Amino acid sequence: xxxxxxxxxxxxxxxxxxxxxxxxxxxxxxxxxxxxxxxxxxxxxxxxxxxxxxxxxxxxxxxxxxxxxxxxxxxxxxxxxxxxxxxxxxxxxxxxxxxxxxxxxxxxxxxxxxxxxxxxxxxxxxxxxxxxxxxxxxxxxxxxxxxxxxxxxxxxxxxxxxxxxxxxxxxxxxxxxxxxxxxxxxxxxxxxxxxxxxxxxxxxxxxxxxxxxxxxxxxxxxxxxxxxxxxxxxxxxxxxxxxxxxxxxxxxxxxxx
Amino acid sequence: xxxxxxxxxxxxxxxxxxxxxxxxxxxxxxxxxxxxxxxxxxxxxxxxxxxxxxxxxxxxxxxxxxxxxxxxxxxxxxxxxxxxxxxxxxxxxxxxxxxxxxxxxxxxxxxxxxxxxxxxxxxxxxxxxxxxxxxxxxxxxxxxxxxxxxxxxxxxxxxxxxxxxxxxxxxxxxxxxxxxxxxxxxxxxxxxxxxxxxxxxxxxxxxxxxxxxxxxxxxxxxxxxxxxxxxxxxxxxxxxxxxxxxxxxxxxxxxxxxxxxxxxxxxxxxxxxxxxxxxxxxxxxxxxxxxxxxxxxxxxxxxxxxxxx
Numbered sequence: 422x423x424x425x426x427x428x429x430x431x432x433x434x435x436x437x438x439x440x441x442x443x444x445x446x447x448x449x450x451x452x453x454x455x456x457x458x459x460x461x462x463x464x465x466x467x468x469x470x471x472x473x474x475x476x477x478x479x480x481x482x483x484x485x486x487x488x489x490x491x492x493x494x495x496x497x498x499x500x501x502x503x504x505x506x507x508x509x510x511x512x513x514x515x516x517x518x519x520x521x522x523x524x525x526x527x528x529x530x531x532x533x534x535x536x537x538x539x540x541x542x543x544x545x546x547x548x549x550x551x552x553x554x555x556x557x558x559x560x561x562x563x564x565x566x567x568x569x570x571x572x573x574x575x576x577x578x579x580x581x582x583x584x585x586x587x588x589x590x591x592x593x594x595x596x597x598x599x600x601x602x603x604x605x606x607x608x609x610x611x612x613x614x615x616x617x618x619x620x621x622x623x624x625x626x627x628x629x630x631x632x633x634x635x636x637x638x639x640x641x642x643x644x645x646x647x648x649x650x651x652x653x654x655x656x657x658x659x660x661x662x663x664x665x666x667x668x669x670x671x672x673x674x675x676x677x678x
Numbered sequence: 679x680x681x682x683x684x685x686x687x688x689x690x691x692x693x694x695x696x697x698x699x700x701x702x703x704x705x706x707x708x709x710x711x712x713x714x715x716x717x718x719x720x721x722x723x724x725x726x727x728x729x730x731x732x733x734x735x736x737x738x739x740x741x742x743x744x745x746x747x748x749x750x751x752x753x754x755x756x757x758x759x760x761x762x763x764x765x766x767x768x769x770x771x772x773x774x775x776x777x778x779x780x781x782x783x784x785x786x787x788x789x790x791x792x793x794x795x796x797x798x799x800x801x802x803x804x805x806x807x808x809x810x811x812x813x814x815x816x817x818x819x820x821x822x823x824x825x826x827x828x829x830x831x832x833x834x835x836x837x838x839x840x841x842x843x844x845x846x847x848x849x850x851x852x853x854x855x856x857x858x859x860x861x862x863x864x865x866x867x868x869x870x871x872x873x874x875x876x877x878x879x880x881x882x883x884x885x886x887x888x889x890x891x892x893x894x895x896x897x898x899x900x901x902x903x904x905x906x907x908x909x910x911x912x913x914x915x916x917x918x919x920x921x922x923x924x925x926x927x928x929x930x931x932x933x934x935x936x937x938x939x940x941x942x943x944x945x946x947x948x949x950x951x952x953x954x955x956x957x958x959x960x961x962x963x964x965x966x967x968x969x970x971x972x973x974x975x976x977x978x979x980x981x982x983x984x985x986x987x
Contacts (some may be wrong), residue, residue: 464945495982499786507969508976510786573977608687642684642922649685649917657913660737660921661906667925668744671932675745 444619445628447471455605457638463606472620472628475597481558484527484621486545489603491522491614491636498574514559514570516552521610522583523550526590526601535624543619543626547575547584553562582606611636685714685920686730692926694724699930706742706931709954712901713871713961714719714739717927719961721795728792729783730920733912735871742931743873743902750895757846757892761899764860764878771864776911776949779869781945783916786980795870797966803876804958811951818948845887855885860900868908873901
């Protein structure tokens, strides 16, 4: 395993040095297609790479930022307020596109790598994600509350482990090679994900690379979910038939009591 | 050991679910009630989204009521004609209930509807049962005889049109009251995920004046069809039926019920009813406090269904 890995790394480094003129940064992934099966534990993805100046790597000068972004989904965020003595969903903000998954890994905390305008320009970090709120359908406590709502959405996504900040998630393993481990929880959405890698030198973004990966789910429980979403009425009938069968079975098994 | 519930989208300890199912099964064996009205709130307490708890509760009741109905068919204690009349109301009620459920879901208030329905119904049923059972216990202590039930007198039920003969129940009454009762139970089944036996059984005895021996079998007969319809409607429109969750709680429930039945023969019925009433009131109070106290998390992020709004 480790021999194969080392061999693979040396090939990668070799390719990396060959393509110096064209690409400043080369990365590769342990797999292009992630299959989450019914072990319910999610999956993880190993990303590794190197860059032109890697042999002169200086931790104060060079930085790598890696983001993984899932498909955008429209979401609604509600906030409870006390009305007539009870807490009800009262305020709301509708977002047209919330990345269903967003992971950002970097060799140092993002704020140490570059300034806010630069990070904002490339949308690096949860602070710079844009959710595209539907201004016609919002009901906010006051004009400034949009920021609270946006931050709450990020916080809730982080609680579900669907947004992940790993300020030291990119590790240099020596010989100019870096690696990063991206985690996906069991409740990730399926679809096309985008993996982006950015190389910074002295706070300036000098090279970026994007590549797609596909997230798919396998296993009994995921087939069940697909079935429930794609054929909801058939699923309902099947659920009733299954319940009738279990009820009949229970009655037969425990008839003699 | 945790299991990932695909529709509820959370991981829950499988033994906790089995214990809840077993506990509810034990209670239903012990008290002779369906237990759906305790199952749904307990599932909500474990973190399962209320909409999923309701739809899955209905699915689970399909199974448990079939077991019950089979036993009653063997004893010929099902008034099928009355069951079908109740069911005709139940079908209308299920559609109304699921419609109300969907509308409130689209405006973000479905959790509130579920909780308030539970607080109101558990509060009413719990306090009535508690008062009745305490009176019975008190009477037993003092040795006074319970008041005799008056023979079935004619009431407003007999003055309505559309009269039908129900042979198994020895009744000749209007079909309108059973249809209305069935409808109410259909609404409750779709917004609370319950069979509604706790409403229907007293209504059949006190309003329709049906003989008690056919009441439970007939109500289970109707409940089975109504919860089957509610399951299909919720699955078709909301995709909130979690078969994995239903199966686990059912397995626990079937086993628990066997122990409940055996244990019930050792306890006095008045005491049993008082215990059940106490439990119902506890769940009601917990849900009530959750409405009034400030929740830990004020925000809720949900997928937005662009087509439904």
